Amino acid sequence: MTQSTGSGESLEESPTITGVGMTVFTKKDERPLLELLATAADRALDDADVSPTSLDSLHVGNAAAEAFNRRSGLANALTSELGITNVTARRIENTSASGASAFLDAFDAIRSGRSRVALVVGGEKMSSADTATSTEIISRITHDAEYEQGVTLPSFAGLAADRYFRLYDADREDLAHVAVKNHDNASQNPYAHFDKQVTVEEILESPVVADPLRLYDCCPTGDGAAAVLLTTKNNGVEVAACESAVGTHAVADRPDPLEIESVREAGNSAYASADVTPADIDVACIHDAFSILEWLEVEELGLAERGKAWQLTVDGTTDRDGSLPINPGGGLKARGHPLGGTGISQIVELVWQLRGDAPENRAVSDINCGLAVNVAGFGNNSVCTVLKGEEA
Template identity: 65%
Template sequence: MTGVTIPGVGMTRFTGASDRSLVELAATAANRALDDAGYGPDDISSLHVGNALGDALGLQAGLGNALTSSLGLEGVIADRVENTSATGASAFHRGVEALKSGHAEVALVVGAEKMSVGDTSGVTEAISRLTHEREYAQGLTLPSFGGLAASTYLARHDVPREALAEVAAKNHRNAAANPVAQFQTEITVADALDSPVVADPLRLYDCCPMMDGAAAVVLARETPEDVCVTSIGSATGTHAVADRRDPLELESVRVAGERTFERGGVTPDDIDLACIHDAFTILELLELEELGFYESGTAWKATLDGETRLDGRLPVNPGGGLKARGHPLGATGLSQLIELVWQLRGDLPAERQVSPATTGFAVNVAGFGNNSVCTVLET
C-alpha cells in the first residue's frame, strides 16, 4: 500500500470546444476536487499539472505557475508533467511520490487540454510527432499503427469485424449515462461498421475524438474513509513500432501491469472494474490481454459474450472510455481514476454503478505503447 488516499475528485465535462481558456478549465476541475475533498488552498502543499499539447498549440506556458496564481496557491511546490497521452496518469504518479517522499502533505493533481484551438490537421501534426522520428518522416500516424494492429489481430485470431464494433457500441452505451462524457448518444454495432474508414479496418467509431477538458484529484495521507491508492507502476517500451518483435505486443503495458499488481499484492482476478486506454478499439482488446485479464487472442470473444459490459464479469470503461467519454490528453489518465473513485465510493446512479466495486484498475498509455502507467485503487 502506498499510504496515499484520494479524498476529493472533480472534472469538467469533456467537450469538442470549450469557451474557457486552458487555465480556466484546469482551475474549474481543481476547485471541484477541492470542494469534494473539503479542502481549501491553504491545505495544499504541492501542485502537479499534466498538459501534453499546450506548447505545440501555442497555449499558456508555465501552466503550473499560472494555475497556482489562479487558485491562490502561492508558496507550494509546483511542476508541469508531460508524457504525451499518458500525461494525466504520470502527473498522478508524481503526486503520489510527493506524498510518499514526505515532500508534501496534501497534493493537488490537475490535468487539462484544449485541443480545439488547433484545426484537425494541426492537432494531428502535433500528435504525429509522438512517434519515432523515422516513422514520422514516412508519414506514419497513430491511427496508422492502430489500423495495422487491428488488421493483424483480426487475421491472426480469425476475429470478426463485429468484435471491434462491439467495443465502440459498449463504450458509447456507457457514456450515454455519463454527464461528463462528450458523446452521450448510443450507437449500434451496425453504426460502427458503417462509419467512414479512417485506417482500414478501423472506422470513425473505432477512434477517439479530439476535445477540451480538465480533471483533478486531491491526494492526502491514508484515512479509512477514502479510496486508497494501492499501487502504481509505469514502464517504457520499444519506441519505434517497426523495431518491436510483434506488432501486437505492448511491452510497456505488460511490464507496468506486472509491476503494479506485484506491488499491490493483487492479481487481475481481484479487479472488479477496469478503465482501459481505448484510443482505438483494438487497444482495449490488446491491453486486456497484455495485462493478464484474458489470454492472448481471447479478449474479443469475451467482449462479444458481454463479459466487459457494465453488468458483465469484468466491466471495462464504465464511463465510456477514451472512445466516448473523450481523450483530452493531459486530463485522460485522471478522468479514468475519477471514474474509479466514483464507482468505488458508490456515488453513481444505479444505471451507472458497478456492483460490487471494491478494487479498480486503470491503464493510461503514451503513444502506441511507448510508455504506460497502471494504477490500482481500493476501498
Template identity: 35%
Template sequence: MSVYIYKAALSHFGNSKKNIINLIKEAVYNLNVDVTDVDALFIGLMNPEEFTGVGNIASYITDKLGLYKIPAVRIETASSTGAAVLYYAYSAIKSGIYKNVLVIAAEKMTDMPTSKVTKILSEVIHPLERKTGASMPALAALVTTRFAYENKLKKEDLKKLLFAVAEKNHFYGKFNVFAHFKKEIDFETYSNSKMISSPLCLYDCAPISDGAAVIYLSSEKGEVEVLGVGQGTDRQALSERSIITSFESTKVAANQAFKMSDISPKDIEFAEIHDAFTPFEITGLVDIGLVPRDKILKFYDEKQGYHNGLLPVNISGGLKSRGHPVGASGLAQVVEVFRIMMGDYSDEITPSRCDVALTQSIGGIATNNFVIILKRRSKTVKSQYNLSKNNRVKKERLSKTPRIHSFTRLYVTPEGVEAPLDLIMVKRKQKKFLARYVDKKSPKIGMSLDVFKGDDGILYAKAKQKGFGILKKFRKR
C-alpha cells in the same frame, strides 16, 4: 505510508469555449473542497505550448489558482500524462515529502483544425516513422491489421469485435454527465462512418476533446487507497519491437503494480483501459492478464465487459465516449474509478462489486504506459499476484525477402501529407520498418516486396518483381 484519494472531479469533456485555465477552474470547483492547504501542485499537460501557446505552464496555473507560494511542477509522457502526474504525486507523498497534494491534468485541443491536431499528436512518433506520413491512427491500424492476422480473424469478424467495444463504451457514455458523447450507436451507424485508417473507422477513434481532471491526494484522508502503481516503457518506434500486437510497456507496468499491491488480476472487479482506439481496449485486457488471449472473443460476444458482466470495462464511457483531451485522460480514468466506488453513478449501471479497480494508460504508441490499482479503504484483499504465461504471441519465421508485416490506408493524414496514404510495415529477417506502398496490387500480409529509397529520403515499396531487391533508388515519374 498509505496514499489516499480524498476528493476527485472532472470538468465537462468535449468541445468547450473555455480556455485551459477555466477548464481547470471548473474541475477544481467541482472538487468542492478547500485546496489552500495542499503542500504542492503536480500538473499534467501533454503539449500546451502548441495547443494553447502557453509555456511555463506550472507557474501559470499556480498563479491563476492563487496557489503561487507552493511548489509546482509539470509532468508529460504524451497521452499517458494524466496517469504519470498521479504516479509522481503518489511517489512524493509515499516518500514522506508531502502530506497533501493537488493533482491536475488537462488539455485544450479543439481550437485547431483536425489536420493540425493530428500533426501535433504525431510528433510523439519516432522521426523516421513520422517521416513516412504515419499518424497515431495509422500506427494503431497497423497493430489492428496484424492482430486480426495473428488471431485468424476475418474482416467481418474483426469489424464485429471492434464494434462491440465502441457499442459498449457509447452505451455507458450516455450515463456520464461529463462525457463528450452521450448517444448510443448501432452497427449500421458504426459501419457507415468515415474510414480514418483502415480497418479503423471514425467510431474506433476517440474524439479530439477539451477537458480537465483534478484529484486531492493525501496520506491522511480519503476513502479510496492507491494500492499500487507501475510504469513501463518501450522502443519509441513501433517497427523496432519484436511484436507489435502486445505492448511490453503495459506488461511491465502491470507487473509492477500487482507486485506492489500484492494482489492478482483475478481480484480486479472493474477496470478503465486506455481505448483511444477500440483495439487498444482489447490488447490492454490481454496484456494486463485480465482476459486470456484465447478468451477475448468470448468476452465480447457474451458482453462480459458490461457493468453486470464478469469484468466491467470502461463503464464511464472510456476515452472513446467520455473524450480524450490527451493530457487529461489518464487522470480522468482514476477520477472515474473514484466516482464509481463512491456511488456517483446510478445503481442501474454500477457494478455489484466495485471495491478494487485498475486503470491503464498508454503514452504515445505504447512507449510510456502506466497501470494504477485502487481499492476502497475498508476492503481487504488476500490473494497474491501470479503473472500469467498464457498471453504470449507466437513468433513468426524469419525471411530474407522483404515482406509485408502489416498494412493500412490512411484517409485522415497529418497536415502537409496527401491523402489517402498507403502505409505498410515491412519485415526482413529480424528488422522491421515503415514504407509507403505504391503498387496497384492490393497489399497482403506476407507479400514479397521490392523496397526503394526516394529522393525525399522516404522508403517506398511495390509488389516484388524479378530482378529487383531492397533499397534501390526510386525515381518518381
C-alpha cells in the same frame, strides 16, 4: 503505520484519494484552458472539503499547452488562479499519458515525504489549435523514423486490428461491440464527450480511417480537465500502486506489433506493488484510443489470455453488469480524450465507482479493486494504477 511529518520523512502507508472532479469533456469548450483546469481543481477540492491553502504540491498533467494554446507556465498560472503560494508546483508531460504521469508524480511526492496534500490536475484544450498543429504534435508522438515515413497512430491501430483478425477468431463486427459498449456507458455519463448510443451497423458504415478501423473505432480529442486530491489520510480510496514503464519506441522494433510491452510491464509492477493478481481486478479503465487497443491492453494486463479479449466483449463480460466491467465511464472512445485530462478522468471514474457515487444507471456493483491504464504514444510509455475501495 506512521503519517508523514513533513519534508524528508517518508510515508509508510499508501496515499489515498479524498476528492475528485472533472469538467464535461467536449469537442469545444469556450473557456480558456486555465479556467478548465481551475474548475476541475475546485471540484476535487470541494469534494475533499479541502481548502487550496492546505495544499503542499500541485502537479499539472498537460501534453502541449505551448503549441495548442500558446500558453507557458501552466502550473504556476494555476497556483495563481487557486490563490495559493508556497507550494511545490510543476507540469508533467507524457503525451497522451500526461495525466497519469502527473498522478504518479504526486504519488511519489507524497511517498517521498515532500507533500502531504497533493492536487493533480490534468487537462487539455485542443480546440484552440489549428488542424496542422494538432495533427503534427500528435503525429510526432511516434518514433522519428516512422513519423518520417508517414505512419500515424490510426495506421498503427489499423494494422494491429488487421493482424488481430488474421491471427484470432475475432472479426470486424466483433470489434464494433467495443465501441457499442463504450458509447452505451458514455450515454449514462453526464461528463462524457458523446451522449448517444451507436449500433454495430452505424459503426460498420462509418467512414474508413485506417482499414479495417472506421471513424467510430477512434476516440475524439477535445477539451476538458479532471482533478484528484491525494493525501495521507486513511478515509479515502487507497492508491495501492502506481507504476509506469517505457517500452520499445518504434513499433517496427517490437517482436510482435500486437504486443505492448509498456502496458505489460507497468501492469505487472502495479500488481506486485499492490499485492493483487489480475483476478482481483473488479473494474478497469483501459486506454481505448482505438477500439482494438482495448483488447490488446486487456490481454497485456492478464485480464484475458492472448487472443481471447474479444470474447469478453462479445459475451458481455466487460459490460457494466458483467463480471469485469471495462470503461464504465465510456473510455477514451466515448468519454473523450483531451490528452492531459484522460489519465485523471480514468481515476475519477474509478473513485466514483469504488465509492458507490456513480449514478445508478452507470454504477458497477460489488467492486473493491479498480485498475486504470493510461498509455503514451502507440504504447511506448504506460502508467498503471490500482485503487482499492475503503472496504477492500
